[in-house]
Structure formats: structure tokens, C-alpha cells
Amino acid sequence: MNASLDGITQSVLNHKNISFAQAKALCATREDDLYSLFNAAYTIRRKFRGRKVELCAIANARSGACTENCAFCAQSSWNKTKAKVYPLLGEKEIFKRALLARESGAGYFCIVTSGRGIQDKKDFRKILRVIPKIRAKLKLKVDASLGELTLEQAQALKEAGLFRYNHNLETAQSLYPEVCTTHTYSDRLKTIENVKKSGLELCCGGIFGMGESWPQRLELVFALKKFNPECIPVNFLNPVSGTRLPKKKPLLPLEFLKITAILRFIFPRQEIKICGGRETNLRSLQPFLFSAGADSIIIGDYLTTKGNPPSDDLQMIRDLGLAVN
Numbered sequence: 449m450n451a452s453l454d455g456i457t458q459s460v461l462n463h464k465n466i467s468f469a470q471a472k473a474l475c476a477t478r479e480d481d482l483y484s485l486f487n488a489a490y491t492i493r494r495k496f497r498g499r500k501v502e503l504c505a506i507a508n509a510r511s512g513a514c515t516e517n518c519a520f521c522a523q524s525s526w527n528k529t530k531a532k533v534y535p536l537l538g539e540k541e542i543f544k545r546a547l548l549a550r551e552s553g554a555g556y557f558c559i560v561t562s563g564r565g566i567q568d569k570k571d572f573r574k575i576l577r578v579i580p581k582i583r584a585k586l587k588l589k590v591d592a593s594l595g596e597l598t599l600e601q602a603q604a605l606k607e608a609g610l611f612r613y614n615h616n617l618e619t620a621q622s623l624y625p626e627v628c629t630t631h632t633y634s635d636r637l638k639t640i641e642n643v644k645k646s647g648l649e650l651c652c653g654g655i656f657g658m659g660e661s662w663p664q665r666l667e668l669v670f671a672l673k674k675f676n677p678e679c680i681p682v683n684f685l686n687p688v689s690g691t692r693l694p695k696k697k698p699l700l701p702l703e704f705l706k707i708t709a710i711l712r713f714i715f716p717r718q719e720i721k722i723c724g725g726r727e728t729n730l731r732s733l734q735p736f737l738f739s740a741g742a743d744s745i746i747i748g749d750y751l752t753t754k755g756n757p758p759s760d761d762l763q764m765i766r767d768l769g770l771a772v773n
């Protein structure tokens with residue numbers, strides 16, 4: 449380990465927050481030193497998060513036909529994709545998906561809906577009714593990602609027993625106008641503030657591999673840090689045919705691992721959850737995620753794309769000597 453990496457690692461292990469300059473130094477890690485960086489991130493993860501892996505399954509409870517123009521998203525009506533379009537699923541169907549999540553080994557179940565938010569009061573009440581049923585009967589922690597949320601909606605979800613709410617910053621503020629123009633970065637911040645005020649746990653992260661620079665990665669990560677989210681969801685762009693992001697050379701798997709490791713330095717105590725794009729971007733390096741500092745993954749299928757069979761991921765975790773929480 450080089451002296452600078454060693455010093456930064458010791459500082460994090462001694463409960464000190466990493467500075468922007470130190471994070472910049474980590475971003476400059478050369479290829480020869482990457483495995484030392486991963487090893488250091490793993491040491492931090494072991495100290496603050498142990499050897500447990502959290503598993504979260506998601507259900508696409510309302511799909512497609514979204515009015516927003518997020519360039520990466522297969523469910524935006526501005527993009528020409530083959531994503532399914534359907535209104536909010538019934539309570540029984542959402543419960544059935546939660547049951548499948550539990551059977552796949554997940555401890556968390558996240559109800560996700562396409563669209564800017566849930567404006568229809570009947571739909572919102574449906575979600576409020578199903579949350580306590582899933583908690584009581586299936587003993588799962590229930591999360592949701594329903595787009596923009598008012599403070600009243602956040603409080604109602606908390607009262608219904610929701611554990612955590614996901615709303616990502618998606619990318620750096622400086623890149624955001626190239627990714628979405630139908631709602632602003634400030635709109636996103638408003639929902640995040642409402643989630644924090646309601647007392648719900650916050651799940652807030654972004655997507656990497658959309659053409660952002662290393663300084664923009666740090667811009668995103670330090671913006672996230674201000675909110676101190678309990679969970680940082682990390683997506684690696686999996687470009688779906690028909691979405692509008694300009695074609696860029698895909699990142700190498702080692703670069704995604706480097707991003708994961710740097711996140712662990714910046715968020716030593718938080719859950720770092722690897723979400724969409726894991727299989728396609730990391731390929732055979734997926735097990736390295738856990739030795740680069742991640743401690744949580746999505747298990748099963750994603751919103752519009754397939755994931756690994758859950759049994760394969762469970763086997764991978766067992767083979768690594770890690771334990772499912």
C-alpha cells in the first residue's frame with residue numbers, strides 16, 4: 449500500500465471523515481495500485497459493516513408511460529424502448545411479488561413506480577394499505593421509490609410502516625441538464641428533504657457510466673454526503689436500446705470497482721447497495737464487489753431488465769464466506 453493510501457485508510461478507520469482532497473487522491477489511484485485500494489476499502493467495510501450482505505428485491509409496481517425525459521430510463525415516454533406499460537398493480541399482485549422476494553432470500557422489498565410521483569389518491573392509498581400487510585405477514589422491511597413526494601405523503605408512508613424511501617440524485621448537478629430537463633435537480637432535493645423530515649430512512653445514490661468525469665463523480669458523492677443517507681444505491685449504466693444517452697465507450701469493470709471502493713471510503717458506515725447494471729458491467733468480476741467495499745445488492749430482476757437467478761447470487765455470497773443478513 450502506498451503511503452498516501454495507507455494514511456487515508458487509517459484516518460477513515462479512526463472515524464475521521466475523508467476530505468475532498470483525499471477523495472481526489474483516491475480517484476488518482478493507478479491501475480497497479482487498484483487491488484490495494486480494494487483491499488483497503490474491504491478493511492473499512494469489515495470494521496464498520498461486518499461480513500453481512502443485505503439483499504433487496506424490487507417490484508416494478510407501475511411500469512412505463514412516464515412523462516419525464518430521463519435520458520437513461522427505459523420507462524420514459526420520450527425514449528423509444530420496449531419496456532412494458534401497465535398501471536399500478538393491485539394489492540394482491542404487489543403482495544405476491546413481495547412473497548417471491550422473500551422466497552428469493554431478500555430481507556428488503558422495494559415497491560417502485562414509474563412517473564414523476566403518485567398523484568392519484570386511490571393509488572397512493574393502495575400503497576399505504578399494502579405496506580403493513582407485507583411487514584406483518586412476510587416480515588420484510590418495506591422500501592419504496594415512487595418519485596417525488598410531498599412531506600404529507602412521506603409522513604403517511606412512515607405511519608404505514610415504510611422503512612426507507614429511495615430517491616436518487618442520479619448524477620452530478622453539472623451533468624444533470626444533459627440527463628433530464630422535465631424536472632430539476634432542485635425538485636429532487638425537495639423530495640429528499642421531505643423524506644429526511646418525515647423520519648424515513650433515506651436511500652439516495654446515482655448512476656455511474658453516463659459520461660461523467662471523475663470530478664463530476666466526486667461532485668455527486670459529496671452532494672450525497674450532505675444528506676447522510678442510510679443507504680447509497682449505486683447503478684452502473686446498462687444502456688437499454690432506444691434510450692437517448694449519447695453512445696459512449698462502456699467503462700471497464702475495474703473502473704466500476706474503483707468507484708465502489710472510493711464510495712466505501714467516503715461512506716464507511718452506510719449500506720452501499722449495488723443495483724442495476726451489475727451483471728452486464730462487471731461480468732466475471734461481480735464477486736469482487738464485496739472485496740471492494742460493497743455490502744448490499746439487488747437480488748432478482750430489475751425494473752425492465754433481467755438479473756442473475758437469485759440462487760446464483762446466494763451461492764456467490766456463500767462461496768465468498770459472507771453471510772446474508
Ligand code: SF4
Pocket residue numbers: 514515516517518521522523524525561562563564595
Ligand atoms: S427515472 Fe423515473 S421519472 Fe425518470 S423517466 Fe424513468 S420513471 Fe420517469
